[in-house]
Amino acid sequence: MSVAVCALCGRLSEEHNRQLRFVLPEPVLAVPADERASRTWGNDVLMMVQEVGAFVRVLVPVHLTGGYTVTFGAWLGVHPDELRRAYDSWFAPEYQQLELNGVLANMLPPWEEQTYRRPLRVTVRDSNEVPYAAESPDTGLQRILTAEWSHGFVLAAIAPFE
DSSP: OOOOBOTTTOSBGGGSSEEEEOSSOHHHHTSOHHHHHHHEEEOSSEEEETTTEEEEEEEEEEEEGGGEEEEEEEEEEEOHHHHHHHHHHTTSGGGGGOEEEEEEOSOOTTOHHHHTTOEEEEEOSOTTSOOEEEEOSSHHHHHHHHSEEOHHHHHHHHGGGO
């Protein structure tokens, strides 16, 4: 049995279309672990944490050269009214038209400083999935969302988190 290796970066080809899921938003990690449950309403896609904020799970695809994609399952910090709107539409037909504006609540490797707390608009692409990153008024984050990135650069940065 042969193993396919990428000619561009030397990694196994199967490693290129990856998903990395952040369990919690960064601000929630600052809450002592023994207090999180009592201060949290929600689940793994919609969450409100007392004295911290409201969050919605989103997908942030980053394009690699050669047509590959690394997709981050991240959190978007939103206004509580936006969380309520998302909750109300989640299982309704209007979910397909849901758009949310907020700030990215995770640090995406290898762009931790260029992604965390940056403004982001998300939209629904598929009614069976959480919203996807659509665009950002922040030029650095917008470039991350739209450029093609080197395999080695991105895959090496996410390796410690897998």
